[in-house]
Amino acid sequence: MTDTDPAGMPDAVEDDQLALSVRDLSTVFDTPRGHVEAVRSVSFDLRPTERLGVVGESGSGKSALALSILGLIEPPGKVAGGEVHVGGRDISKLSERELMKVRGKEIALVLQDPMSALDPVKTIGAQLQEALSVHQPELRRAAARRRAAELLREVDISEAERRLDDYPHQYSGGMRQRVAIAIAIANNPRVLIADEPTTALDVTTQAQVLGLLDRLVEEHRTAVILITHNLGIVSEFCDSVAVMYAGRFVETSRCDHIFLRPTHPYSEALLRCVPNPEKLAEGPLPAISGFPPDLAMLPRGCSFAPRCPVGREIAQCHESAPERHDVDGPAGPATVECHFAVQRSVEPAVAG
Amino acid sequence: MSAAERREGEEAQQADAETRQATVATGPRSEGEEILRAEGLIKDFAVRGEDRMARRRAVRVLDEISLSVRKGESFGLVGESGCGKSTLARCLVGLLEPTGGRVVFDGLDLASLDREQMRAMRRRLQFVFQDPFASLDPRMTAGSIVEEPLLVHGEGDRLQRRRSALQMLAEVGLTPEQASRRPHAFSGGQRQRIGIARSFVLRPEVAILDEPISALDVSVQAQVLNLLRRLQAQYGLTYVFISHDLAVAEYFCDRVAVLYLGQVMELADRETLFRKPLHPYAVSLLSAVPVPALGGRQRRAERPQLIGEVGAVGARPAGCPFEPRCPVGKGRAICKGERPSLTDSGRGHLVACHFPGELAPPARSGQAAAGDLRLAAATPPSFGA
Numbered sequence: 219m220t221d222t223d224p225a226g227m228p229d230a231v232e233d234d235q236l237a238l239s240v241r242d243l244s245t246v247f248d249t250p251r252g253h254v255e256a257v258r259s260v261s262f263d264l265r266p267t268e269r270l271g272v273v274g275e276s277g278s279g280k281s282a283l284a285l286s287i288l289g290l291i292e293p294p295g296k297v298a299g300g301e302v303h304v305g306g307r308d309i310s311k312l313s314e315r316e317l318m319k320v321r322g323k324e325i326a327l328v329l330q331d332p333m334s335a336l337d338p339v340k341t342i343g344a345q346l347q348e349a350l351s352v353h354q355p356e357l358r359r360a361a362a363r364r365r366a367a368e369l370l371r372e373v374d375i376s377e378a379e380r381r382l383d384d385y386p387h388q389y390s391g392g393m394r395q396r397v398a399i400a401i402a403i404a405n406n407p408r409v410l411i412a413d414e415p416t417t418a419l420d421v422t423t424q425a426q427v428l429g430l431l432d433r434l435v436e437e438h439r440t441a442v443i444l445i446t447h448n449l450g451i452v453s454e455f456c457d458s459v460a461v462m463y464a465g466r467f468v469e470t471s472r473c474d475h476i477f478l479r480p481t482h483p484y485s486e487a488l489l490r491c492v493p494n495p496e497k498l499a500e501g502p503l504p505a506i507s508g509f510p511p512d513l514a515m516l517p518r519g520c521s522f523a524p525r526c527p528v529g530r531e532i533a534q535c536h537e538s539a540p541e542r543h544d545v546d547g548p549a550g551p552a553t554v555e556c557h558f559a560v561q562r563s564v565e566p567a568v569a570g
Numbered sequence: 571m572s573a574a575e576r577r578e579g580e581e582a583q584q585a586d587a588e589t590r591q592a593t594v595a596t597g598p599r600s601e602g603e604e605i606l607r608a609e610g611l612i613k614d615f616a617v618r619g620e621d622r623m624a625r626r627r628a629v630r631v632l633d634e635i636s637l638s639v640r641k642g643e644s645f646g647l648v649g650e651s652g653c654g655k656s657t658l659a660r661c662l663v664g665l666l667e668p669t670g671g672r673v674v675f676d677g678l679d680l681a682s683l684d685r686e687q688m689r690a691m692r693r694r695l696q697f698v699f700q701d702p703f704a705s706l707d708p709r710m711t712a713g714s715i716v717e718e719p720l721l722v723h724g725e726g727d728r729l730q731r732r733r734s735a736l737q738m739l740a741e742v743g744l745t746p747e748q749a750s751r752r753p754h755a756f757s758g759g760q761r762q763r764i765g766i767a768r769s770f771v772l773r774p775e776v777a778i779l780d781e782p783i784s785a786l787d788v789s790v791q792a793q794v795l796n797l798l799r800r801l802q803a804q805y806g807l808t809y810v811f812i813s814h815d816l817a818v819a820e821y822f823c824d825r826v827a828v829l830y831l832g833q834v835m836e837l838a839d840r841e842t843l844f845r846k847p848l849h850p851y852a853v854s855l856l857s858a859v860p861v862p863a864l865g866g867r868q869r870r871a872e873r874p875q876l877i878g879e880v881g882a883v884g885a886r887p888a889g890c891p892f893e894p895r896c897p898v899g900k901g902r903a904i905c906k907g908e909r910p911s912l913t914d915s916g917r918g919h920l921v922a923c924h925f926p927g928e929l930a931p932p933a934r935s936g937q938a939a940a941g942d943l944r945l946a947a948a949t950p951p952s953f954g955a
Binding site: 391425487 | 651757791796800854858859860861862863870873875876
């Protein structure tokens with residue numbers, strides 16, 4: 219990920235090269251319990267072919283971020299501020315009508331449950347053709363059908379011609395997810411956001427879906443945001459990673475950094491609670507105590523402080539929100555929101 | 571340091587290691603007594619064919635499964651969806667009646683028990699469900715949910731039952747104050763704790779855990795695994811642990827059976843199965859697990875990919891069920907034509923394959939070495955549990 223110079227005007231040429239640029243995106247939900255800040259001023263850039271993993275526990279705002287980028291947040295929620303540039307164009311101020319032309323064409327979404335994207339009473343072929351004709355009204359029926367079959371072949375569905383006439387229930391879970399991806403890539407988007415795309419799948423099927431996404435990136439230069447709670451998948455698929463907590467990116471870096479030197483205590487905690495058979499002898503798994511904070515009542519200081527093994531006892535962590543620190547770890551630079559970021563990036567064993 | 575002091579230190583260390591061993595309750599156990607056994611278990615389900623007018627036909631979901639669970643161990647059942655692991659679990663507790671073969675619990679054939687005996691047996695053999703959202707009655711309080719099994723089995727009086735329920739809830743980390751709340755007021759992890767408390771309040775000897783953590787968040791998964799470990803050590807429980815997550819199974823289980831299309835492909839103790847798997851399916855499954863460590867892109871690029879998906883249940887070939895996807899046996903005459911029998915390849919390592927060991931297992935070094943540079947160096951912080 220790159221950061222544009224906030225002081226100067228973004229360079230037009232530079233900007234053109236970005237597939238997606240998100241600036242200070244904030245999303246709030248007005249609920250009876252109060253003002254819930256689901257996404258809090260998130261900024262990042264994505265180049266074509268870049269694969270960004272977004273990780274965090276449920277409730278950290280990962281899915282809200284995805285929906286906010288696409289302008290799909292529904293009342294009582296709303297995007298409260300920020301900009302989303304897709305291929306250099308700000309889509310955050312577009313009307314719903316205009317947004318519909320962008321969604322699916324410029325930027326597409328794949329969800330965890332493929333059945334939520336598929337209509338059970340329409341054939342797979344009809345749904346693919348629909349996805350195509352929305353953005354290419356000039357496409358003739360026969361041509362759309364040919365292209366639909368092509369898409370099915372592209373996602374490795376055998377006997378594509380025949381299977382166009384099947385209904386979603388006749389497909390297995392893995393095949394449905396591949397169809398959902400086929401629909402998402404029908405119009406060759408610049409950016410694909412995949413929200414837990416393999417969570418419901420078996421490991422061998424998961425490997426196939428990741429392989430498919432690989433090809434997509436390589437052949438169509440698509441940039442991918444992969445939202446997952448599985449750090450193994452981040453390691454195997456992504457270039458860069460953003461650790462999300464309480465609506466913020468608390469650590470962003472290249473993948474190597476997070477596995478070599480997780481600098482934010484939350485990133486480290488996330489890595490540690492993955493069962494590791496090599497560490498059986500060390501006793502119980504270091505689970506993260508407590509829960510993500512109530513986003514309607516965020517603590518004044520660092521939002522992780524109440525659960526943080528480093529900062530739980532430190533007054534500063536409870537009193538002031540940490541700034542962003544650009545640190546230089548052993549595996550390259552990272553941006554970390556922690557009072558101890560600099561210290562922790564050079565000296566692994568900070569206050570235990 | 572004097573010799574005495576050193577000895578004392580060593581003893582303390584050893585005692586420490588022992589308690590840790592006890593709480594962690596892992597490691598290859600000595601050959602325990604058998605407590606639960608499946609003998610040639612067969613389960614058919616009647617389904618309608620593709621064509622709406624077609625006759626109903628039987629689909630074999632469990633195909634002659636034999637295995638034996640030892641007292642005090644955690645026995646893992648792993649495999650992809652459709653392999654029959656949940657059906658097997660339900661047959662093992664008598665929730666489903668097998669079509670053929672039998673289940674023997676502590677020397678008793680489940681099929682031979684009358685109603686009363688079955689009732690008595692049920693309290694010794696409990697089931698924990700996967701979905702903590704669907705398996706708790708939304709109208710009941712946590713306390714009454716946990717109390718209910720005691721009531722059903724006519725345990726004690728009202729007060730005693732109440733006390734046992736509260737005590738059980740405390741053991742899973744819930745307060746008496748929380749006992750009066752209904753399921754919707756709890757998080758997923760807490761609900762699963764309530765489900766565990768309900769199953770364990772009768773002090774069963776064996777608990778069948780059907781994907782007990784797969785509906786939970788990563789951080790919460792760790793808490794529930796730790797809880798299960800602690801309860802196991804405390805009550806000398808035997809677990810049958812069903813999981814599609816191999817990393818979790820490896821972390822949690824003493825012995826593991828890998829199922830594919832209703833058959834046991836391989837069965838061995840943890841160490842053997844995960845280090846020296848012999849069946850190509852077990853090898854493929856193991857190498858497909860993404861490891862959260864450096865160099866993941868490289869690992870995935872080098873990994874052999876399985877072709878196709880798990881075949882439809884019922885449409886099984888005459889030979890090895892894995893043959894159509896097998897990197898070793900695909901197209902080989904013997905694999906196509908002859909079903910391999912489950913044979914002991916030494917020290918209880920069972921494998922059903924004509925060419926065991928031909929597919930090399932994945933390298934395991936990366937996991938501990940590369941990924942944990944920092945984690946290994948740091949003193950383990952207490953995240954609390």
